[in-house]
Amino acid sequence: MDTHLMFSVLRKAGFSETHSEAITSVMREAGSSCEFATKNDLQDIRYEMKCLEHRLTNKVGAIVIGTATVMMFVDKYLLFLEK
Numbered sequence: 588m589d590t591h592l593m594f595s596v597l598r599k600a601g602f603s604e605t606h607s608e609a610i611t612s613v614m615r616e617a618g619s620s621c622e623f624a625t626k627n628d629l630q631d632i633r634y635e636m637k638c639l640e641h642r643l644t645n646k647v648g649a650i651v652i653g654t655a656t657v658m659m660f661v662d663k664y665l666l667f668l669e670k
Contacts (some may be wrong), residue, residue, distance in 0.1 A: 590615050 590611045597607035624632075 593614060594607050594611045597610055598604065602610070
């Protein structure tokens with residue numbers, strides 16, 4: 588944030604030097620305490636979400652295969668017990 592430019596614009600707009608300094612100081616403090624996401628931050632988050640999506644897909648697939656295997660085993664075991 589260009590505080591010198593902000594100060595100059597406020598002075599040209601008719602603010603007193605004291606008011607311009609106060610407004611510039613408040614804006615500087617507000618700007619330094621805020622964290623904004625950058626495009627790189629958003630790209631990182633998208634990448635992490637894609638990775639999580641793949642991991643979840645793999646886990647769900649493993650659960651489906653495991654469940655199908657158990658069901659096949661139980662089905663064959665029950666048929667064996669019926670004989």
